[in-house]
Amino acid sequence: MNEDKKVKEKILEKSIKAFLSKGFRGTTTKEITSAAGVAKGTLYWHFKSKDEILDAILEKFLKEFVGGISDTVTNSSENFVGKFKAFFKFGSEFSRDNLELMLVYQTLLGEIVGSKSKAEMKMKVIQNRYDHLVQTLLDEGKKEGVISEDVDTYIHARIMTAALIGSYLQWYLNAGSYDSEYVRLYAMTIRKTLLKWVGVEIDR
Amino acid sequence: MNEDKKVKEKILEKSIKAFLSKGFRGTTTKEITSAAGVAKGTLYWHFKSKDEILDAILEKFLKEFVGGISDTVTNSSENFVGKFKAFFKFGSEFSRDNLELMLVYQTLLGEIVGSKSKAEMKMKVIQNRYDHLVQTLLDEGKKEGVISEDVDTYIHARIMTAALIGSYLQWYLNAGSYDSEYVRLYAMTIRKTLLKWVGVEIDR
């Protein structure tokens, strides 16, 4: 039904907001249901457990963000620079439109890493998929001669990801609110910088 | 007394280990005391609360790492490149010798950010102190003409920090264990890369 989806979606949305500011373990099901305006039982009708909400969030991130950015790059018929621009464009726009989803993911990383849970497993999958995408992209740049031979694409792919992960945390820690001008400036700068890393001068 | 310090230190050490793998909220006082081989009450003799353990960890990080790296840079009489090398050397060596302390900090970031707690306050202080140090360093490079005029040191300082934060999380997520060759390789690569960002060719 349509109503169903709305309720489930609302629970998910409020969960993301809550996890964002209090962490996964720090958020109670009561807080989620209160925010969503439903009863406790309703949450458990839509999700088997609190862990399943976490799983749904990661699934959403995997499908919408990683899947989306992967499709964008894969389906592009352009060369490395074109693909890289598309890659960045998708990331920027997705972050702008789904900032909270981006943020929870980064925020939950530290809390879940090392927990040996199903969620950690999923995070590794996500991370690997993303890293692999970037590495493949960099390799293509290498093949085209745009990126010099001595760049270790494996490491550089991971550094790029790291810089992005860390940046979300930084924004959040510094800004508190996250839709500031600072964020936009940061994003632009990091894009250029990341390319400079690998020796590509873009935008000129 | 000497014994006293040892017990308190042991609790702190085991807390770091535990927070690292299960997060702050995910770690119980029982787990900490069991690991430290002391009774529940002993923890509360040395610390007023679980929160105070967290505070002690952040304090340790602030004093030993941020304080140490700050002193290193401030006390150096070298030019930008020399200072930057010293900055990196301290960071690398400290990470090697106190890897868990470095990791908990990064790991706890996401869990604490947004919590409006005393710990978040302290994290902001730490972050600002560190960012400011890096920015000042980059500014010096600019004055010396090593870094080009159009580099926004405010942003770049924060990107550097972000890359480092993110890298710790990545190592931890990927490696599980953290004293691998990969970590060393990563550290070296990131050092060069960070300098390339700001337009400096080092090591040659």
Added chain:
Amino acid sequence: MNEDKKVKEKILEKSIKAFLSKGFRGTTTKEITSAAGVAKGTLYWHFKSKDEILDAILEKFLKEFVGGISDTVTNSSENFVGKFKAFFKFGSEFSRDNLELMLVYQTLLGEIVGSKSKAEMKMKVIQNRYDHLVQTLLDEGKKEGVISEDVDTYIHARIMTAALIGSYLQWYLNAGSYDSEYVRLYAMTIRKTLLKWVGVEIDR
């Protein structure tokens, strides 16, 4: 719902019994829930805290006893002696029907007095309301010329209350069980005596 009231009422009832014999601080929530035949969590579904149970008991005492006896006296259109009889009748019957409620109040007095808690505040309200009622009653007797001019109604009202408070403790200490003939005898004697204090010969 009806069921709801029953469970909450049962917890309250068992709390009264428990506080009566072990004091407030000496009673554990385990004891209350075991006696009420509910799980630990159920207590906290109906009451926010153990303190709130205490508050509910005092509220009950204030509403049912002090409110009731106040209404009885206020609504009576009789003269002083008639009102005093009604006052005593209500007190005796209420004590007979709600002996435990009367007893906990007196029993908790000493434990709570001086604690600077919300409960102590409420006790002061109760005490003042009750003392004021008695004083007003005695003042009426004075106006009617039944009580002599030189009686300090302020002090006498408080002595009356004191005698009653003390008597409940005495019964409880001496009798252990509290529905004895002794109690009835004591009550009758104290009634006459209290009137003799203020110079009124009743019952003849």
Added chain:
Amino acid sequence: MNEDKKVKEKILEKSIKAFLSKGFRGTTTKEITSAAGVAKGTLYWHFKSKDEILDAILEKFLKEFVGGISDTVTNSSENFVGKFKAFFKFGSEFSRDNLELMLVYQTLLGEIVGSKSKAEMKMKVIQNRYDHLVQTLLDEGKKEGVISEDVDTYIHARIMTAALIGSYLQWYLNAGSYDSEYVRLYAMTIRKTLLKWVGVEIDR
């Protein structure tokens, strides 16, 4: 030793103060030792347990107050009115000089009654001894013809005690501080009233 007595006495004194405002169970040994300026272990060197402090307080009350007032009455060679005056004089002066000891006793009554503890046993002994003393006194008044035949001395002795117990609680609840003029006025009034109860006009 002399020093020993001083320390033990100080612990006792601070315990009385503490029990008075927070009750027996509400007072921690830490609070007592902090107030007394000694270490935790010192308390346990002088007293076997916290309960033993309570016992020492009751013992002190029994010996100094009940014993004292009993001796006063017994050793007096006067008639009923003279003895009654002496009885009241001792009580008033003792209360004035040892107000806190008087107050703890009354304050602890409700907390301990019904606890089936050793302390409750002792309280019963104290209460009986005191009640018996008063009753014997009233009986003597009866024999002298000062108190009318139809006065039930058993009940009246207990009412007198009750009025006194209750009065201490009232003072404490109303006044907060307890060395006010009000207390003195109260005491004088109750003395006259108690005698009027049994039909004796004193002081004129």
Added chain:
DNA sequence: GATGAATGAGCATTCATTCAT
């Protein structure tokens, strides 16, 4: 006599989850 670090049973409270309605 005195100290205070260490102990661990016990406490009030929380919270994910269940289930009858």
Added chain:
DNA sequence: TATGAATGAATGCTCATTCAT
């Protein structure tokens, strides 16, 4: 589908008591 009262294991923390120094 939705509710919310009920559950009870688990948690952070307290505190009387012990004991090596």
